[in-house]
Amino acid sequence: MGKFLKSFIYAWEGIKDGFRQGRNMKSHGLSAVIVLIAGCFTGLSQIEWMIIFIVIAGVMALELMNTAVEYVVDLVTTEFHPLAKKAKDIAAGSVFVFAIASAIIGCIIFFPKWFG
Template sequence: MRKYLKAFGYAFEGILHGVKTERHLKFHVFSAIVVIIAGFLTGLSLIEWLIILVLIGGMLSLELVNSAVERIVDLVTTEKHPLAKQAKDLAAGAVLIYAISSALIGLFIFVPKWFI
């Protein structure tokens, strides 16, 4: 059991390190807080809350994975290598696709409640 608790501790260390050091992750955490407040003020349904929470969790998780890819690439090579650039760009692209998808889904959830 101690081994599992240590693993959770390491995971929380990673999350805290990411929030403290990663500019994009800070932005996503701030955005998540804004969306959660907006959700409370808007009165979302249970299904809408579940969707929002999955989107927020996915966004934060993907940003952490992107940061990990960047760190691994930086650890492996200090020279500008096309494959290193591609690895970083692919990870960043995944984050961008998820962020755009999340924003669109958020609009589908919130806009009808606010303006229609």
């Protein structure tokens, strides 16, 4: 049971490190707070809230994975290498794709409530 509980502590440390070291994680966190506040004032349905939480969690999880990839690449090589660049760029691209999809989902959920 001790190892199981420690895994939560390690995971929390990873999340804290992601926020401390990553400016992108901070901007995603700020965006999440803004969306949650907007949701409170908009009167979202239960399903809309579930979608919002899944999207926020997805962006943050991908950003944490992107940070992990960057750390591993930096650990393996301090010199420029084209494959190291590709690994970092592709990891960052995955976050970007999901963030764009999240913005579109946000528009689909919020625009009809604000402008409809």
